[in-house]
Amino acid sequence: MEKIICSLCEKPASVNLQYAAKHLCSGCFVKYFEKRFLRTIREFSMIKPHEKIAVGLSGGKDSVVMLHLLAKLRRRLPFEIFAITIDEGIKNYRNTTIHIAKRECKKLGIALKVIIFKEDIGFNLDEIMKKTNSSACSWCGVFRRYLLNKYARIENANKIAIGHNLDDVAQTVLMNIMRNEPIRIARFLEPITNDEYFIPRVHPLLRTPEKEIAIYAMLKDIQIKYMECPYAHFSFRQHVKKQLNDSEEKYPSTKIRILNSFLEMKKHLRKWMKDEKFKLFHCKKCGESSSAQICMRCEMIMKLKNMA
Amino acid sequence: MIITIGTKKIRSNFNGKISELIKKLAFSREEVLVRVNGKLVPEDAKINSKDNIEIIKVVFGG
Ligand SMILES: [Zn+2]
Numbered sequence: 501m502e503k504i505i506c507s508l509c510e511k512p513a514s515v516n517l518q519y520a521a522k523h524l525c526s527g528c529f530v531k532y533f534e535k536r537f538l539r540t541i542r543e544f545s546m547i548k549p550h551e552k553i554a555v556g557l558s559g560g561k562d563s564v565v566m567l568h569l570l571a572k573l574r575r576r577l578p579f580e581i582f583a584i585t586i587d588e589g590i591k592n593y594r595n596t597t598i599h600i601a602k603r604e605c606k607k608l609g610i611a612l613k614v615i616i617f618k619e620d621i622g623f624n625l626d627e628i629m630k631k632t633n634s635s636a637c638s639w640c641g642v643f644r645r646y647l648l649n650k651y652a653r654i655e656n657a658n659k660i661a662i663g664h665n666l667d668d669v670a671q672t673v674l675m676n677i678m679r680n681e682p683i684r685i686a687r688f689l690e691p692i693t694n695d696e697y698f699i700p701r702v703h704p705l706l707r708t709p710e711k712e713i714a715i716y717a718m719l720k721d722i723q724i725k726y727m728e729c730p731y732a733h734f735s736f737r738q739h740v741k742k743q744l745n746d747s748e749e750k751y752p753s754t755k756i757r758i759l760n761s762f763l764e765m766k767k768h769l770r771k772w773m774k775d776e777k778f779k780l781f782h783c784k785k786c787g788e789s790s791s792a793q794i795c796m797r798c799e800m801i802m803k804l805k806n807m808a
Numbered sequence: 809m810i811i812t813i814g815t816k817k818i819r820s821n822f823n824g825k826i827s828e829l830i831k832k833l834a835f836s837r838e839e840v841l842v843r844v845n846g847k848l849v850p851e852d853a854k855i856n857s858k859d860n861i862e863i864i865k866v867v868f869g870g
C-alpha cells in the first residue's frame with residue numbers, strides 16, 4: 501500500500517482529518533485529541549478545582565473514553581470523580597456495557613454506582629416497549645436524565661459529565677430546528693438556573709467527532725464493544741445522523757460548523773427569550789426540578805400505569 | 809486481498825483508495841475504521857491486491 505506521512509512529523513500517518521486537511525501519525529493524533537479535550541474543558545470552565553464530578557457512564561465508547569481522559573486530568577487538576585451507570589434493563593445489550601463500565605472503573609480506581617431503572621421507575625425499558633410503540637429513546641432519555649440528576653445530587657456532585665460527542669450535539673441542534681423547538685435549542689447544553697435540585701451538566705467531548713473517539717480507544721488499547729442499542733432503529737435521530745454523515749463526507753467541517761453556529765446563536769437566543777421560559781418548578785409528585793408543575797418522569801409513569 | 813468485515817471475510821482484487829472501497833461496500837467513512845495489514849491507516853491511502861484489509865464498524869445508527 502501507499503505510505504502517507506504525518507503532517508507534523510516524519511512517521512507514517514494513521515489518521516486523515518479531512519476537516520483540518522491533515523494527516524497524523526498515532527502519536528500526534530493522541531496528543532491532538534487530548535489537547536482538544538483539555539481546551540474544551542477550559543473554554544467552558546467545565547471543571548473547577550476540588551469539585552466532585554459524576555460521570556454518566558453507559559459503558560459505550562464515548563463515556564468510557566471520557567472516563568479515561570478525566571482520570572488522567574486529575575494528575576494536573578485536583579478534583580474528584582465517581583461514575584453512575586443506569587441499567588435500563590435492555591436484554592442482550594446492557595449486560596455487556598455494564599460489565600465494561602465495572603471493569604474500567606476498577607482499572608482506574610473510580611467508584612461506580614449502578615442505578616436500576618425498574619427500582620425507581622417501576623418498569624424496565626423492555627417492559628415499557630411491550631406497552632407502547634412510540635420511540636424508546638423518548639422514554640429512556642427522560643428517565644435516564646432524571647435518574648442521573650437525582651443520584652448525582654444524592655452523592656453531592658457539583659457537576660455531571662456527559663459523554664456527548666460532536667456528532668450527538670450537531671444532531672440534536674438539527675433535530676430541534678427540524679422540529680421547530682427554539683426553546684430547546686436555547687436550553688441545550690447549559691445549566692438553566694442555580695436551582696439546588698438541578699446538577700449542571702458538562703460535555704467535555706462536544707468538540708470531538710464520534711469516529712475519533714473510536715480511533716483514540718483503538719490507539720490507547722481501551723477495550724470497547726461496538727454494538728448498537730436494539731431500540732435505536734426507529735428513531736428520528738438515526739435519520740438525521742445519516743444525513744449529517746453524508747454531508748460531512750462531501751463537505752468536511754459540517755458538524756463543527758453546526759456546533760459553532762449553535763454556540764453563537766445560543767447567546768442571542770438566551771437574551772432574546774424571556775426568563776419565564778426557563779423558570780424551574782419543583783415537581784408536585786416527586787419534588788425534583790422540572791420545567792412544568794409535574795415533571796416529565798412522573799407524567800410518563802402515570803401514562804405507563806394507565807396503559808396497564 | 810482478503811477483506812474482513814466483522815466476522816465476514818471476502819476475497820477481492822480491489823485496487824485504489826480506501827475511501828473508494830468503503831463507498832463500494834456501502835459504508836460511510838464517518839462510521840468505520842480501516843486497518844491495512846494490521847495497522848490503522850488514513851482513508852485516502854491507496855491499497856492494492858496484496859494488502860489485507862479489516863473494516864471495523866465503530867459508529868452505529870444512521
Ligand atoms: Zn506525527
Ligand SMILES: [Zn+2]
Nearest residue numbers: 783786795798
Ligand atoms: Zn416528578
